[in-house]
Structure formats: C-alpha cells, structure tokens
Amino acid sequence: METIEQVLESKNIRVTAMRLLIYKFLAEKQVAATLSDIEKAFEKADRTTLYRTVKTFVEKAIVHQIDDGTGITKYALCEQDCSCEIETDLHLHFHCNNCNETICLTDHKIPKIKVPDGFISEQINLVVKGLCDKCSA
C-alpha cells in the first residue's frame, strides 16, 4: 500500500499539508467533486490555492477532470492503474439527474467508436445521464 506522500513524490509533486488534505478529501469522496465542493470543505484556505492544487494534480495525472454536462468541471482521483494521460484512455462517467452527483464507472469500458475518414480520435468523453442507484429506488 502506497502512502499519499509516495504517490505525490512519484509524480514529482511536492508534499505540502494542503495537498495532502485535498488528496485525502478526494480519496474519501465516492463521487466526483467540484472546486466549490472543495472550497466548502476547506473554508480556511484560499480558493486560488485549491484551484491551483487541483490543476497541478490534473497536470501530473493523479486526478482526472470530468465534464458531465452540468457546465461545472468536476474532479476525481485517478485509479491506481488509470491511464487518463494516455490518449487512448476511455472515460465513462454517470451523472445523476436527481442528486446531481457524478460517479466514475471505472469497470465499464467504452466500446471502440468509429469516426469518418480523415478524422483522428484522440480521446473519448462519455457521460451517461439518468438516475443513480440511490435515486432510482
């Protein structure tokens, strides 16, 4: 089991108190978080710091950025074996129209999509919207 410090160091991210806290917050959350979620969780910290911390995490590929169609970017920790920095990685997310939460469906892979001649596919963003297990009951 890797410690958070080791995860950060392995990606050349300096370990700071703030970064450990934000990492833990994302790790404990089962759903993708918005910046404003993170702000609410760390009211003492400055918004810019949170913004830049998350940005660093995204750039260093320990967090991936999710666009679920709400217009608000969400963030979630990458899986251990996540390859979201690789072009061919396939993201699949579920967005609940009721509770407005977004969940990574990591074990549901996306089928190969055909594109017309001359088009080159680099990434695929797939968001399924509907009711999550908690809201469909």
Added chain:
Amino acid sequence: METIEQVLESKNIRVTAMRLLIYKFLAEKQVAATLSDIEKAFEKADRTTLYRTVKTFVEKAIVHQIDDGTGITKYALCEQDCSCEIETDLHLHFHCNNCNETICLTDHKIPKIKVPDGFISEQINLVVKGLCDKCSA
C-alpha cells in the same frame, strides 16, 4: 422542401425576423456554434435576445445543445428526423482539439452502454476528441 417559416410554425414558434436570421445562421454553419459566435454574427442585436432565441429553439427541439467538454455550450440545428427530445436519443459529436470546432456526426450512432444494477440511463452524451479532417492533413 420545408421553408424556415414552416419549420418554426410546425413547432409553435412565432416567426420573427430575428429568429429567421438566427435559424439561417445555424443552418449555414457546418459546425456547432457558441452563443458568442452568434453574438459576433449579429452585433446589432442584444445578447439577451440571442440567448433567449436559442433557448426557445432548444426547448422546442429544433436546435440541440452540445456539451463538448470545452466548458462552453454549443448549439446546432437538429436534423429533419432528429429525435433529440426523446430520452433515448443518442448524440455523437466530434470536437477538434486543433481548430476547436465541434461537428455533429449524425450518421454515427452510439452503441448501447451498460450501466450497473440500480442505475437508470436516460441520456447519453458522447464526444470524441481529436483532429478533424481539415486539421489532420
């Protein structure tokens, strides 16, 4: 061949000069347009009017709203036989990472996506990103 007036009337949208112009603009454009694209094309008109016109078009299902992951909502005319108001309709769009344009791939359908037990799928948003035919050359 249906006139624009007939299209609008068939959806219970009042025909106004502004609406005809915006419809024509979208019809001539081969790629999806942002509100700001439309603003640039109609600088004499007020932003609110453009905003509300597009909103009306979306509500009446003659335009569909595209979320291509740039964070900016784009709009494109529905096809004649477009069923985007129906829950099960499958949208597929291509976003070019180079020219930043978004294209509807209307004849490329989306395969059925499985979701875990308890989840109910209502809509699917699929955006393929990469290089379009013009930029890949």
Added chain:
DNA sequence: AAACCCATGCAATAGAAGTGCATTTTTATG
C-alpha cells in the same frame, strides 16, 4: 546564513449564464 524555488494568499478580472423590468412588436378580439 543567503539565495532561490515554489506554494500560498489576496485582489482583481474575464467570461458565460441567467434574471427583472421597461419597451416595442405582434397577435387576438371586440
């Protein structure tokens, strides 16, 4: 200890999206 790098904090801004209200235009009705 000094110099430096980088994280953090503060302030300000840009840009998209949305709302309330007044005014004008269009449609409906007598």
Added chain:
DNA sequence: CATAAAAATGCACTTCTATTGCATGGGTTT
C-alpha cells in the same frame, strides 16, 4: 379598425466559474 393581451426585444444588473498578477512566506539548497 381600434384596442387589449401576449409575446418578443432591449437594457441593466447579478451570479458563478474560472483565471491571472503580484506580494508574501516557508522550505530547500548551496
């Protein structure tokens, strides 16, 4: 045709997300 009602347009303002410039401060290196 006149007039009332309804809808469209225009203006001003607000909210929210995202982003940047600059100053400060803590930790690391030499």
